Amino acid sequence: MGTKLLCLHYANVSVGTPSLSFFVALDTGSDLFWLPCDCKAGSCGNASLQTSSGSIIDLSIYSPSNSSTSKSVSCDSTLCEQTPSCPSANGNCPYNISYLSTNTSSTGILVEDVLHLITDDDQQKAVDTPITFGCGKNQTGIFLEGAAPNGLFGLGIENISVPSTLARNGLTSNSFAMCFGSDGFGRISFGNNGSSDQSETPFNIRQSLPTYNISITKITVGQNSTELEFSAIFDSGTSFTSLRDPAYTFISESFNSQIQEKRHTSDPQLPFEYCYYLSANQTSYVTPVVNLTMKGGDRYSLYDPTVIVTTKVIVTTKDAVLYCLGLLKSDVNIDIIGQNFMTGYNIVFDRERMVLGWKDSNCYNDQTSNNLPISPSQPPAVSPALPVNPEATGSTGNNSQTPAPAPRTNHSPNLKSFTCTFTMLLISFFALV
Numbered sequence: 001m002g003t004k005l006l007c008l009h010y011a012n013v014s015v016g017t018p019s020l021s022f023f024v025a026l027d028t029g030s031d032l033f034w035l036p037c038d039c040k041a042g043s044c045g046n047a048s049l050q051t052s053s054g055s056i057i058d059l060s061i062y063s064p065s066n067s068s069t070s071k072s073v074s075c076d077s078t079l080c081e082q083t084p085s086c087p088s089a090n091g092n093c094p095y096n097i098s099y100l101s102t103n104t105s106s107t108g109i110l111v112e113d114v115l116h117l118i119t120d121d122d123q124q125k126a127v128d129t130p131i132t133f134g135c136g137k138n139q140t141g142i143f144l145e146g147a148a149p150n151g152l153f154g155l156g157i158e159n160i161s162v163p164s165t166l167a168r169n170g171l172t173s174n175s176f177a178m179c180f181g182s183d184g185f186g187r188i189s190f191g192n193n194g195s196s197d198q199s200e201t202p203f204n205i206r207q208s209l210p211t212y213n214i215s216i217t218k219i220t221v222g223q224n225s226t227e228l229e230f231s232a233i234f235d236s237g238t239s240f241t242s243l244r245d246p247a248y249t250f251i252s253e254s255f256n257s258q259i260q261e262k263r264h265t266s267d268p269q270l271p272f273e274y275c276y277y278l279s280a281n282q283t284s285y286v287t288p289v290v291n292l293t294m295k296g297g298d299r300y301s302l303y304d305p306t307v308i309v310t311t312k313v314i315v316t317t318k319d320a321v322l323y324c325l326g327l328l329k330s331d332v333n334i335d336i337i338g339q340n341f342m343t344g345y346n347i348v349f350d351r352e353r354m355v356l357g358w359k360d361s362n363c364y365n366d367q368t369s370n371n372l373p374i375s376p377s378q379p380p381a382v383s384p385a386l387p388v389n390p391e392a393t394g395s396t397g398n399n400s401q402t403p404a405p406a407p408r409t410n411h412s413p414n415l416k417s418f419t420c421t422f423t424m425l426l427i428s429f430f431a432l433v
Contacts, residue, residue: 007239007307009178009186009339010425013153014116015131016067020060023049023150026178026188027237028212028349029336031156031164032097034106034134035062043138046149059150064111064135073110079132079160080110095134100238100332104141106152111135115162117171120189129169132160155188155236157210157351166190167351175353178236179346180339181363182303185425194348198359201294204231205354211235212349214337214356215295219247221254222288232335234347234356240271240307241338242330251290255305255325258288264322270311272324285323300358303344 012021015035022035036044039061048056064070073079073093075086080093093110115131118124136151143152154161155176159168167174172191179187204213212234218227230247243251252274256263261276278285290302307326310319326340348357 007340008147009180009236011153011188013151015062015133016113017069018067019114019116020062020067022060022062024153025148025151025237026153026155027235028155028178029233029235029237030097030099030152031154031158031161032095032106032134033131033152033154033160033162034095034097034108034136035151036139037062037064037108037111037135038137040137042144044136045139045144046146049149062135064113067113069114071112073112073132077110081160097134099141100334104143104147106134106136106139106143108135108137117190127171129166129171131162131165152237155349157205157212163190163349163351173352175348175350177346177348177357178342179361179363180342180344181361182344186363192348193350193352194346194357195359198346198348198357199294199298199300200350200355200357201296201298203354203356212356216247216292217295218293219250220289220291220293221251222258222290224250224254224257226250230335232337234337234342234349236339236342238336238338239340240326240328241341242328242334242336244330244333244335247335248327248329251327252325255288255290261285261323264311264320264324267311270309270322270324271328272307272309272326273329274327275309275322275324278321278323287323294356302341303360305341307340 009026010023011026013024014021024033024035036059044061046059047061048058064072074090075093076089077093080086082094082096085094085096094108095110096105096107098105110132111134112130112132114128117127117129119127139148141147155163158164163172163174163176166172173193175193176188176190177192177194179189201214204215205211206213213231214234215229215231217229218225228247228250230244232243256274259276261278264270264275264277266273267275276285287306290305292300292302294300305326306323309322309324311322330336344360345358346361346363348355348359350357
């Protein structure tokens with residue numbers, strides 16, 4: 001059993017009548033929005049989260065019987081994909097989703113209820129929309145360890161995803177943006193088409209497994225570069241970027257050859273292969289600039305590809321502070337750009353033009369309103385009720401060659417109706433998987 005470092009973005013969403021708030025993980029790598037629902041003991045993970053001050057926040061559990069606007073989804077619905085498992089055409093539609101993580105899944109039935117939104121403008125109007133989601137009665141794997149402590153918000157490209165539903169209902173344009181701040185906070189804006197000066201690359205949509213897949217044509221690490229074309233999925237539900245060879249080896253070895261600090265020996269308790277010691281008084285370090293050239297020629301520069309961790313040194317039994325290249329070698333036949341490589345950018349998932357856009361942003365100056373969430377209140381600054389040491393940060397702020405993005409002037413796009421915004425919060429912790 002190894003140790004897996006989880007580092008995901010979360011937001012509060014409000015569902016049902018009366019409304020309940022749920023602290024959900026934001027996942028562009030999957031489609032179904034599901035909530036813990038009518039859970040039996042041990043089937044839905046943690047019942048609470050602990051704040052940095054030590055107070056406990058109870059997490060909501062959804063129940064169709066407690067919401068006056070809840071409706072069951074029958075097996076003959078166009079959104080029911082598991083009709084072979086249905087007892088009858090008018091029976092409840094079941095779902096069973098397995099994720100890439102080992103033994104991680106969510107099962108239950110589909111229901112329909114009301115998702116409560118707030119427009120991202122000066123008027124801040126409340127807008128309610130019907131949404132189909134999973135009543136998650138049983139979760140397994142890292143979901144029980146806190147990876148999705150209160151549900152998962154599916155942002156994928158299929159019809160059942162949240163952005164697909166909002167566009168189909170005519171509420172927003174068929175596009176959304178996620179901004180990943182270096183301070184761990186960010187924003188997700190539905191109906192956001194980005195700006196005219198953003199960089200872009202086309203999506204490669206595969207019929208067998210539709211995802212936000214893009215093509216990379218060149219990799220540059222400091223003084224080293226290689227013409228290397230491969231496809232990768234932009235997945236906010238994956239903590240750290242995971243690449244296959246030869247891309248993994250080229251980036252890792254090129255990075256390692258240009259580092260001054262002493263390398264930490266291989267440690268089974270750390271998920272990263274390339275880690276380096278920071279001395280007791282060291283406040284900064286220099287790493288080579290990593291650039292990815294996307295199909296079409298636009299360059300995607302990594303603001304900070306490193307992760308700060310603390311580990312126990314066996315010889316001295318003292319804690320050592322390390323910085324690691326936040327890159328994993330893929331053990332599946334897929335390449336994933338995780339959320340750690342999205343830091344410092346406003347990432348636009350434009351599903352109308354079928355392009356991925358990006359522009360550097362601090363996630364504060366680009367908003368048309370002051371961090372408006374789609375929920376009754378700001379999401380709490382919480383930490384999981386799990387060990388948080390070692391701790392990963394969205395950005396170390398110590399990399400002298402990857403400065404924080406400069407403030408940008410907002411460019412409001414023309415939308416079909418309105419935009420609405422969540423505030424995202426980055427949380428990191430270790431889980432044994």
